[in-house]
Amino acid sequence: MKKVYSDAAAALDGLLFDGMTIMAGGFGLCGIPENLITALRDSGTRDLTVISNNAGVDDFGLGLLLQTRQIKKMISSYVGENKTFEKQFLSGELELEFNPQGTLAERCRAGGAGIPAFYTKTGVGTLVADGKDHKEFNGETYIMETALIADVSLVKAWKADTEGNLVYRKTARNFNPMMATAGKVTIAEVEEIVEPGELDPDHIHTPSIFVKRLIKGDHEKRIEQRTTRA
């Protein structure tokens, strides 16, 4: 089966519908599927629930989908870098579910691994625990968190082979590996696509079984906080 598509729009074709749930990898603007996000915006698909650690900035990443009001709900751990987000949320236009970052990562991992729920001590005694099942293990209290899956997961990797095996680079890995496992359909955008055998099988981060479609993108890789020393 051919997994490599010509561009982001082609890779999304036939998968999108209003009200769907999307996972998007990345931490801040690092390791985000920027080509697929732009194509999703151009598709005009609406009422999206988007699961992503952050919400981009006003004019880049998921911020693009906020500007066009295509997002109905975000599930994130931190959205502090996006003023459009704050405005839409405080005015009641946008739903928001805050998850602790580790809980969000584990909910995605669980979703991909066929584990419907798990217990964690993160968030016990806070707003996050409201309405959730509490249970004691070895004398400590834990809360139950449920798994997340997406209709489509959009991930960014450094390299892929044509089979869909993925390798990430440095801290651009972040949420991408878990989200790649948790999509009913996962689309990866990468900087380079090589032939099978060119990636060391011992160094594959995401095995091909999790990746249904693949594109080579052009990446701006915008830096949020360029910090240097003399």
Add this chain to the structure above:
Amino acid sequence: MAWTREQLAERAAKELQDGFYVNLGIGIPTLVANFIPDDMDVTLQSENGMLGMGPFPREDEVDPDLINAGKQTITELKKTSYFSSADSFAMIRGGHINLSILGAMEVSEKGDIANWMIPGKMVKGMGGAMDLVAGVQRVVVIMDHTNKAGESKLLKECSLPLTGTGCVDRIITTLGVFDVVEGGLKLVELAPGVTLDEIAQATEASYKVADSVAA
């Protein structure tokens, strides 16, 4: 004289021990990295997926694929490893990190901490803070003693939504150092020149004074 931001970070660096794996929060805690003694082996974890964080890059070393949890560009070291967010929080939640140094808006005398939300005003999110305070072996808060209105940030009860309950071990404020002990707080150190009276005036939480400080 109350401690400045730099002095707070310098004081907090005394919490480090040789061989520690440490997560530093965003803001003043990040400055603690500047005060790690040269002869001490401390490995910094960044929750976005990096163990062994190096200094900020020189201009020609900037790499958009290499950032810290504050989204700042950073460098790697020879000992560095990279991993997914799930592995990162396995380190944190699983109790493998020795020390977390965090900022806070409020801390209660029971060791509750609030640092992620002001209802109706500030919508940013908790990021990894709830996982850190729940899972890391020792949690040290560094913060101003009072807020911009001059009110104590050390309280009997936190008024803001909590990040975690009973999880703070030590608080280093601009005026002194408090430990969370059985039954409340204990003042264990004063910033140079700060008096017990000044602390008493600026503190809502109840606290005991350690013998070494009272003397």
